[in-house]
Structure formats: structure tokens, C-alpha cells
Amino acid sequence: MGDIQGTEFIRRDSFLPFFRPDLGEAELSAVTEVLRSGWLTYGPKVREFGEACGRYLDVPHAVPVSSASSGLLVALKALGVGPGDEVILPSLTFVATLGAVVHCGARPVLADIDPANLGLDPDAFAAAITPRTKAVIPVHLAGHPCRIEEILAIAKPRGIRVLEDAAHAFGAEVRGKRLGGLSDATVFSFYATKCITSGDGGLVTTNDPEVARRVQVISFHGMDGNAWQRYTDKGRWYYEIVEFGYKMHLGDPAAALGLVQLGRSDEFMKRRTEIAHRFGAALAGLPGLTLPTAADWCTHAWHLYAVRVNREMIEGGRDGVIADLTANKIGSSVHFIPLHYHPVFREAGREFAPRLGQTERYFDEAVSLPLFPSMTDQEIDDVVTVVRESLRLRCR
Ligand SMILES: Cc1ncc(COP(=O)(O)O)c(C=O)c1O
Structure with a gap:
């Protein structure tokens, strides 16, 4: 790789990048407004962004996080995946999908793809199941949904949790329904090159209020519900750590950018x-x-x-x-x-x-x-x- 000579066919003055973000005046003023407000980290814009994403995706719970990479990790933890468990995922994905499994202490089991859509092949998934299989992470590669209905039909009766990696697929639909509420949890990416962006950022969606609550807590140091309000006039200094978590939440400037992009x-x-x-x-x-x-x-x-x-x-x-x-x-x-x-x-x-x-x-x-x-x-x-x-x- 890399030593093959290319031939010039056309004259281009400038380089056409693989991706160029589309940011306009609305994005610039939304971020400026937040900076002027003085609230630089997790706050009201993050909550507004989460709610707006939930409405767009038609799912009751949508928790913004710092990236899809962190979303995958906190979602797996919220679904109860840990040491001794096996998690099946395709080998054709970004390292973040695998990193989440490894950082949970679980054992990754790589499976093959269906070449028609580049997502996890349901037959390969079924063949990789063992008594230790706790979860599966189907990836909607390139934005094309994988055969998620068949994967759910295999996983559900066996009690296998399904976490969709929809980093590429914000807005994609299966039979007229947007991804986000089909399985136990779904993770989207708002990285700069993705369908919409908040710079860096991600989202975990779920129908299950308990999974949503745990994602919220684990991505915010393991602090109980309203700890983020402790510097507001509604806040109080006291909080409790209910489990060990991470600092993987989104911030208001990114959420303000994401809100404008969501509208587009x-x-x-x-x-x-x-x-x-x-x-x-x-x-x-x-x-x-x-x-x-x-x-x-x-x-x-x-x-x-x-x-x-x-x-x-x-x-x-x-x-x-x-x-x-x-x-x-x-x-x-x-x-x-x-x-x-x-x-x-x-x-x-x-x-x-x-x-x-x-x-x-x-x-x-x-x-x-x-x-x-x-x-x-x-x-x-x-x-x-x-x-x-x-x-x-x-x-x-
Ligand atoms: C399939 C897939 N999953 C997860 C991620 C991680 O996304 P993020 O950059 O938001 O952490 C990516 C990033 O490119 C990806 O391609």
C-alpha cells in the first residue's frame, strides 16, 4: 500500500477533502451565545439538546455524552455487561466499538458481516453465541441499517442485550422508523465528520428509564440525578456518589452547536x-x-x-x-x-x-x-x- 503511482486526469487548484463540515452563521451565534452566558460545561443546553434529539428520533430517553466512544462504554455498563461476559460485534468497525467491550472487562467475540449492508450478519451472530454471551453490538456501517430485526429476534428470547452502534446512522430508518428506539440502547456520534456534529459528542437513546438513568449517572462521575445543578440558584452543595462513573458528559457549547445542526x-x-x-x-x-x-x-x-x-x-x-x-x-x-x-x-x-x-x-x-x-x-x-x-x- 502507498507505493502505487497515480495519474493526473484533471486540474484541480485545491485539495477536495474527504469531509468538510457545514457550519453557518446560526451555529456560530448559538455557540457565541452560550459562551456569553458563562455556562461552559454540562447545563441547560445539554438537557435541551437531549430532549430535542429524543423528539427527532421518537424515543423517550436520549442522553448526550462526550462521544460515541464514551456512549458505547457507559451504555454497556448500564446494560450490566462486565467481567466474565462475552459481547459479539463485527470486526468491520471502528476501534471504539471494541474498546467499549474491553474497557468493561468483557471478552469481545468478532463475527462476520453481510456484504449487502456491511453490518453484522445475523447468521454469523447466531453461530457466535455461547452460554456466556451477554450482549451484541450490531453496527449500522456507512449509515445503512444492518438486519437489526433479525438480530433482535435471535437475541431477545436468549436474554442477550442489544446495543446498536449507530455512530454513522443518525436519521436512518428501518421500515419507516428512525433508529434509536428499536433495541435496548442505541449510540450515535456527533463527531465532526458525522451526519450532524457538535464537534465531539455522542448520544445514548433507550426506551428503558432505568438504562437512561444509569447512563446519566455513570457518565457524570456516578453522581446522583441533579448534581449538575449544584452551581445554580436551584442547587445545593450536597450530592451522593451512587456508583463509580466517568466524566463523559457533553458541555453546553457543544450542545448549542448540536441543536442547530439537529435542525438541519x-x-x-x-x-x-x-x-x-x-x-x-x-x-x-x-x-x-x-x-x-x-x-x-x-x-x-x-x-x-x-x-x-x-x-x-x-x-x-x-x-x-x-x-x-x-x-x-x-x-x-x-x-x-x-x-x-x-x-x-x-x-x-x-x-x-x-x-x-x-x-x-x-x-x-x-x-x-x-x-x-x-x-x-x-x-x-x-x-x-x-x-x-x-x-x-x-x-x-
Ligand atoms: C462505527 C463507529 N463507532 C463508534 C465511533 C466513535 O465515535 P466518536 O468519535 O463519537 O467517539 C466511530 C467513529 O468514527 C465509528 O465509526
């Missing part, structure tokens, strides 16, 4: 979908290229547009296409290096899951093209031209 979520999703359709129409039918599609039972959030490049048909495979994109000043990425390939997990991953054939094949071929709401039509056309020319030149 439908607009962003519409533009992302438009761009995905433009890529789909312009790149359809090219030899050696497989495009992502959306199943008819879901609404894709189109966080990522990940194509597959066939190594036998295209000289240099996906690394060749990436070299050409780079030579034409276009950013790209790969989602993800499977967890079991990383040095720290290699041995463990192999031991836990000897066959992850779909994951490995996908990783060999995958490249994510830039897709973000503020992309101009010219930028979309540039990406299309470079991908088409790259495949034409490299086709064996």
Missing part, C-alpha cells in the same frame, strides 16, 4: 442522498466497480459512499484508485481496517473468529469517496471523472 438534519440527509444518487447514476455499470445500494426496507443515512474495486479486473485494485484520487487532489478513506488485523487484536481476533471471509474480502476492495452536504456539483463531477478515468486506465 433533514436538509443534510436530503443532500447526502442526492449526492449518493448522482454517484450511483454516473458510476453505474463500470467494469470492476461495485456501488453501494440501499435496501428497500430502510432509509440510508449515506454517511459514507464506500465502493468496491475488484482486484482481478483493476490493476492495483482499490490502492490504484486511491493513488489516482490523490494525484488529482481528491481525499478518500477506507472504512475500516478490520479489528482483527490490528497488532493489538490480531491474535485475539483470529482466536475468537477464525472465519471472517466477507469482512476480509470487503476490506481488500473498499474505498470511501468524499460525500458531504456542502460538496458542490463541480466537486461531485470531479470525483466521478477521476474514478471513471482511473478504472478505464487500470482495467486489465
Whole structure:
């Protein structure tokens, strides 16, 4: 990887980044207003943001946290996962999904994906269950929902807790219902590149008031309910630590940014979908290229547009296409290096899951093209031209 020479096909003056956040005057003034208010950390804006997210996702409890990484950890703890437990998750995900399991003291069990949607394969999940399986973390990769209904149907009767990693999928739907209230808990990311952003930030949603209460407490030092109010006129100095927790809550400036972005979520999703359709129409039918599609039972959030490049048909495979994109000043990425390939997990991953054939094949071929709401039509056309020319030149 990295030593393949790319060819310049078009003249671009500036670099097209893989992602550029869309922040306007409304975001700037919302954050400025909070800074002027003097309330810099957890406070009323965080609560307002949580409630607004809950309404948008149609789920009764939505707790903002400092990131999806911390949300996954506190949600697993709130669901009672700990040492001696096994948690099943796909290997094709970001390290945060695995980190949450390991930091709980539980044993991760890696399973394969369904290549149609890149999420956990329900059959692979069922095959990985043992008497110690306490929870499963299906990931909605790229914004396409995984086969969550089948996963729930396997997990529920066995008492296995289901925590969805929807870091990529804010606004995605399964049969007309937005993700967020389908399972025991769901975690979203508001990191800078995600569907909506609060800079860094995340959200845990659940239908279960007890899970929500524990997420709230564990993400706020283990302090009881209203401790955050202790510096307000309603507050008092006394609080109790009801369990050991973390400092993983969101702050008001981030929540103010998130609130404005939440109001733009439908607009962003519409533009992302438009761009995905433009890529789909312009790149359809090219030899050696497989495009992502959306199943008819879901609404894709189109966080990522990940194509597959066939190594036998295209000289240099996906690394060749990436070299050409780079030579034409276009950013790209790969989602993800499977967890079991990383040095720290290699041995463990192999031991836990000897066959992850779909994951490995996908990783060999995958490249994510830039897709973000503020992309101009010219930028979309540039990406299309470079991908088409790259495949034409490299086709064996
Ligand atoms: C699938 C997945 N889960 C979790 C995370 C963690 O998100 P955050 O950056 O908000 O901690 C990411 C981040 O990219 C991700 O891709």
C-alpha cells in the first residue's frame, strides 16, 4: 500500500477533502451565545439538546455524552455487561466499538458481516453465541441499517442485550422508523465528520428509564440525578456518589452547536442522498466497480459512499484508485481496517473468529469517496471523472 503511482486526469487548484463540515452563521451565534452566558460545561443546553434529539428520533430517553466512544462504554455498563461476559460485534468497525467491550472487562467475540449492508450478519451472530454471551453490538456501517430485526429476534428470547452502534446512522430508518428506539440502547456520534456534529459528542437513546438513568449517572462521575445543578440558584452543595462513573458528559457549547445542526438534519440527509444518487447514476455499470445500494426496507443515512474495486479486473485494485484520487487532489478513506488485523487484536481476533471471509474480502476492495452536504456539483463531477478515468486506465 502507498507505493502505487497515480495519474493526473484533471486540474484541480485545491485539495477536495474527504469531509468538510457545514457550519453557518446560526451555529456560530448559538455557540457565541452560550459562551456569553458563562455556562461552559454540562447545563441547560445539554438537557435541551437531549430532549430535542429524543423528539427527532421518537424515543423517550436520549442522553448526550462526550462521544460515541464514551456512549458505547457507559451504555454497556448500564446494560450490566462486565467481567466474565462475552459481547459479539463485527470486526468491520471502528476501534471504539471494541474498546467499549474491553474497557468493561468483557471478552469481545468478532463475527462476520453481510456484504449487502456491511453490518453484522445475523447468521454469523447466531453461530457466535455461547452460554456466556451477554450482549451484541450490531453496527449500522456507512449509515445503512444492518438486519437489526433479525438480530433482535435471535437475541431477545436468549436474554442477550442489544446495543446498536449507530455512530454513522443518525436519521436512518428501518421500515419507516428512525433508529434509536428499536433495541435496548442505541449510540450515535456527533463527531465532526458525522451526519450532524457538535464537534465531539455522542448520544445514548433507550426506551428503558432505568438504562437512561444509569447512563446519566455513570457518565457524570456516578453522581446522583441533579448534581449538575449544584452551581445554580436551584442547587445545593450536597450530592451522593451512587456508583463509580466517568466524566463523559457533553458541555453546553457543544450542545448549542448540536441543536442547530439537529435542525438541519433533514436538509443534510436530503443532500447526502442526492449526492449518493448522482454517484450511483454516473458510476453505474463500470467494469470492476461495485456501488453501494440501499435496501428497500430502510432509509440510508449515506454517511459514507464506500465502493468496491475488484482486484482481478483493476490493476492495483482499490490502492490504484486511491493513488489516482490523490494525484488529482481528491481525499478518500477506507472504512475500516478490520479489528482483527490490528497488532493489538490480531491474535485475539483470529482466536475468537477464525472465519471472517466477507469482512476480509470487503476490506481488500473498499474505498470511501468524499460525500458531504456542502460538496458542490463541480466537486461531485470531479470525483466521478477521476474514478471513471482511473478504472478505464487500470482495467486489465
Ligand atoms: C462505527 C463507529 N463507532 C463508534 C465511533 C466513535 O465515535 P466518536 O468519535 O463519537 O467517539 C466511530 C467513529 O468514527 C465509528 O465509526
